[in-house]
Amino acid sequence: MRLFAFLIAVSLAVPAAATPDRWRNAWPNTDFTRTAVEFSEIMSGGPPRDGIPALSDPGFIAVDLETRLDPTEPVIAVEFDGAEPRAYPLRYLTWHEIVNDEVAGVPVAVTFCPLCNSAITFDRRVEGEILTFGVSGMLRHSDMVMYDRETESWWQQAIGRGIVGHHMHTDLVTLPTWMESWEEFRSRNPNGLVMDEPGWRRPYGTNPYVGYDSSPRPFLYNGEMPPHDIPPLVRVVRVGDRAWPLTRLAEEGQIEEDGVFLSWTAGQASALDTNRIGEGRDVGNIRVRDGQGADLPHDVMFAFAFHAFWPDGDWMLGQ
Known part of the structure; x- marks a missing residue:
């Protein structure tokens, strides 16, 4: 099972x-x-x-x-x-x-x-x-x-x-x-390190939540759904108490708003789609930086979770 x-x-x-x-x-x-x-x-x-x-x-x-x-x-x-x-x-x-x-x-x-x-x-x-x-x-x-x-x-x-x-x-x-994708990381960091496989008996490389991010509702969640007719399992880029829908960022490629610079490029598989993680659909690579080019703390989470923990947060929907 x-x-x-x-x-x-x-x-x-x-x-x-x-x-x-x-x-x-x-x-x-x-x-x-x-x-x-x-x-x-x-x-x-x-x-x-x-x-x-x-x-x-x-x-x-x-x-x-x-x-x-x-x-x-x-x-x-x-x-x-x-x-x-x-x-x-x-x-x-x-x-x-x-x-x-x-x-x-x-x-x-x-x-x-x-x-x-x-x-x-x-x-x-x-x-x-x-x-x-x-x-x-x-x-x-x-x-x-x-x-x-x-x-x-x-x-x-x-x-x-x-x-x-x-x-x-x-x-x-x-x-x-x-x-980001493994290819993106290793291309930028040819002398970098990658975590080795742990010594536990697990089917590493497989996704135990097959099809989860295409589900109509989140698992074990009884709270409110996101506003603005945003599907609950759409990814959003959260910076503080603001959330940019990934659908918008992927369409525009780059967004500069309120001192935050977000960029999207193709090439990262969803870890919550197909059985083999590396074959998941493309959700893209996201970077979030400030005006000086420094990386900012952020998260790429599902819309329902952002709404649950930041019910008064700002949805950055654009025009």
Whole structure:
């Protein structure tokens, strides 16, 4: 049974809303007296705590030694001064969702939530401590709830904010990284590094959510649909509390608005389309920069998720 079908089957057997009483055995060190959200908004996604195993200190190989990735496969590019550029393939993050690493002396969490198509990299330093993140197995608005192993606080991946526990209301620093095709990354960085295949038994390179980004409705989501007749699973480029529909950016190729410069070029496969990730339909490569050409922190997420977490956000629809 495909994982997507398995999650649907499990979700039918899991109560829609959970309470701290159901969670305390699995989360004995989480302070449930501190919460920034309604507990009724949090539900099980199916897998238990660490059922989706986050990674720490991954191995890397030279770009020219990598032979497994298809040219259009998506990777998360992490390019910091003082370190060789690194690519984190979604063929691995789809199955692990979080990679705890250190790049150029910065402890980072490279994250990907398949249900929201949200790929964000965070600085793991919080209040003078370096946190290590895992996958809680919980969802809120269909988005992954992360947890830190040091305090067992719960964190909302899409917004990088503590929602339950000791770190309630604490915001992680989002770093300027982006998704692009493997071919785009290796052409620009012939001396770069790419994350090596983890030592877990997983069918890496395959998509367990076949056809998800063509679905009429998101999985395990009961909130409002996006305004302006925007389909819920259309990708948007989010910068702060503004969202540019990818349909508009792909049509125009380049947009300059409010100090943000967005560009689109063909050549990146959707990780949530076909069984083989590298054969997914072309959703393009997106870069987001400021007026000086510096990369800006951003996300390319589904429209329903943007509306759920930024209900008063600005939709940059153009004329």
